[in-house]
Amino acid sequence: MADTPTITITKSGITLLQAVAGPAGRRPCLILYSGADAGMPFHLEPGSYMIGRAPDSHLHLDSPGISRRHAELRVSEEAVTLLDLGSVNGSFVNEVRIEAPATLAGGDLVRLGVLVFRYYESQSLEAALHDRIYRTATVDSCTEVFNRRYLIDTLKREIHLARQRQHALAVICYDLDHFKAVNDRYGHAAGDLVLRDTAALVRASLQGAGVLGRLGGEEFAVVLPHCEVAPAVELAERACRAVADHGFVITGQGAAGTETAVHRQTMSAGVAAFTAEMAEPTDLLAAADRKLYASKNAGRNRVTA
Numbered sequence: 001m002a003d004t005p006t007i008t009i010t011k012s013g014i015t016l017l018q019a020v021a022g023p024a025g026r027r028p029c030l031i032l033y034s035g036a037d038a039g040m041p042f043h044l045e046p047g048s049y050m051i052g053r054a055p056d057s058h059l060h061l062d063s064p065g066i067s068r069r070h071a072e073l074r075v076s077e078e079a080v081t082l083l084d085l086g087s088v089n090g091s092f093v094n095e096v097r098i099e100a101p102a103t104l105a106g107g108d109l110v111r112l113g114v115l116v117f118r119y120y121e122s123q124s125l126e127a128a129l130h131d132r133i134y135r136t137a138t139v140d141s142c143t144e145v146f147n148r149r150y151l152i153d154t155l156k157r158e159i160h161l162a163r164q165r166q167h168a169l170a171v172i173c174y175d176l177d178h179f180k181a182v183n184d185r186y187g188h189a190a191g192d193l194v195l196r197d198t199a200a201l202v203r204a205s206l207q208g209a210g211v212l213g214r215l216g217g218e219e220f221a222v223v224l225p226h227c228e229v230a231p232a233v234e235l236a237e238r239a240c241r242a243v244a245d246h247g248f249v250i251t252g253q254g255a256a257g258t259e260t261a262v263h264r265q266t267m268s269a270g271v272a273a274f275t276a277e278m279a280e281p282t283d284l285l286a287a288a289d290r291k292l293y294a295s296k297n298a299g300r301n302r303v304t305a
Helices: 125-138 148-165 179-186 188-206 229-244 281-297
Strands: 007-009 015-020 027-032 041-043 047-052 059-061 071-075 080-084 091-093 109-112 115-120 169-176 211-216 219-225 247-254 257-264 267-273
Touching (some): 125 148, 148 169, 148 219, 169 281, 219 229, 229 267, 267 281
Parallel strands (some): 007 059, 015 115
Antiparallel strands (some): 027 041, 047 071, 091 109, 211 219, 247 257
């Protein structure tokens, strides 16, 4: 299936397969159970998903014991079926190795090599719990975008895939200009509001492209798989305009007492592309960060690539 999405699961991952309510009463969903992305939901539309270590796998599992083309998951409105593709270490349902396609039932344990899954056919408290765990582990509580750990883990996976599949990868780094002045004048609660609202504006301007996360303080980054520098610059410029055009209504307790004002905020951004010479994810972030500081040195409120 050309339009089937891809998920990469780290070698420590244990995944739950969770069916949730949908238009037809059931909608299979993967929820990552442990590892760096614990609780991550991955919804499965009807279709076929090849699972394995091969770069073109729909569900790419970076784990020992997984064959390049380990198994196939067939999802329909009526059933979810697992088929082993001749893997070395086998595919198991409730610890019985399958030799023919197996239709999964609610509560089944599925093991592929060393990775363990559980299959559910209805919404459950367990699914909600894992969603909460995932959000706590990966989402920044102030801005509601991903946190630094999740962003770095995402960058590691995307660099791995970019090397294997020879596709483009870009990163935007941005931060808010003169942000300290907001905290100093209106207080930290007002500063948190500006951080949260700018993150929402940037996320909306990306229109679903990339992964937005907070690196720390007022600095953020966007990981853009399959993206060259030129379109990444266009996205960064659109985000900068969205923030600069917005009036932030803030009430804060500053040096002059309680005051309400319409605050204008700008941001500076830098864009860098992944190259084969970059050994670590931090190398790509550092390259984008250098471009960010070039924007600041050139007068702020601009994008440099």
